[in-house]
């Protein structure tokens with residue numbers, strides 16, 4: 608097999624140009640019209656059969672290997688975020704209020720580079736590779752819509768791979784593991800209704816603000832007292848609305864937040880405890896309690912077969928590699944989990960910070976940017992992992 612890393616390095620000017628162009632023109636989920644057009648154009652340019660309009664702006668292309676074998680899918684997400692860019696980069700966003708602040712511009716560039724790498728080696732590919740460019744990963748669960756639109760059918764892949772460039776780790780770091788690697792995301796919405804009144808006469812009111820304070824404090828015991836200390840659970844209150852005037856006790860307080868966990872049983876426990884705490888404390892304080900808790904995205908749980916293929920690819924490409932196999936890389940969530948509910952899938956991470964070059968901000972930060980040298984690393988690893996997976 609060819610040296611995909613050397614070939615990806617040769618393609619670096621191409622990968623970087625694509626990434627920077629997309630970075631200048633970010634588009635939100637299901638609105639990635641320009642992005643999707645570029646993806647389709649680039650894939651057709653190398654002679655691939657392309658299907659557009661999957662979940663509005665998704666694109667699928669097929670690479671048929673010369674040798675018989677199974678079908679696998681490689682997935683790349685393509686959307687940007689409603690963030691106002693503050694990087695000051697020459698290639699900064701030209702769309703006010705929108706930014707590629709998660710690095711999905713890099714994922715598109717990696718995906719198009721992978722298409723070129725694999726297409727040039729069709730004769731060595733034992734099977735078929737389906738490339739999926741997915742819209743609306745950011746909080747919109749585009750994966751679910753893409754699946755509903757038939758992305759996993761005609762032809763049906765038996766396994767899938769996905770990746771994320773990762774600004775929690777330096778360039779050169781690679782992360783892959785079997786089992787959980789990203790958490791599930793739950794969302795809760797709580798309304799406390801008391802009895803408003805004068806701030807100077809609290810005895811005539813039922814104060815939902817004080818009840819809210821007690822609930823927020825008590826909910827911290829879900830992770831510290833109810834969760835097995837060797838497992839992880841996050842309960843964060845992120846929205847707190849109540850009152851308008853400094854001297855008026857409001858009638859209602861509204862709260863929203865998120866629950867993260869790796870194991871479904873931990874998530875279910877946290878949902879149950881949060882409901883009990885809200886109901887119990889709210890009522891004890893005299894309030895009416897309305898609480899709604901839902902799972903938004905399941906945890907990303909890798910299959911061991913795919914993780915082993917990515918590991919072999921990393922060992923082949925980057926001898927003496929810095930491969931992190933600890934798993935449970937982040938409490939962040941990813942809609943890649945929806946594919947894993949249908950077929951075995953593996954999601955891996957490619958380190959992309961560089962302190963010397965000033966790429967130090969985290970994902971979704973207005974100054975987020977990453978070291979472009981992660982592009983050839985990510986593309987080579989994805990292409991090689993696909994071959995390893997097909998061969999096994």
Ligand code: NI
Nearest residue numbers: 709710711771
């Ligand atoms: Ni992302």
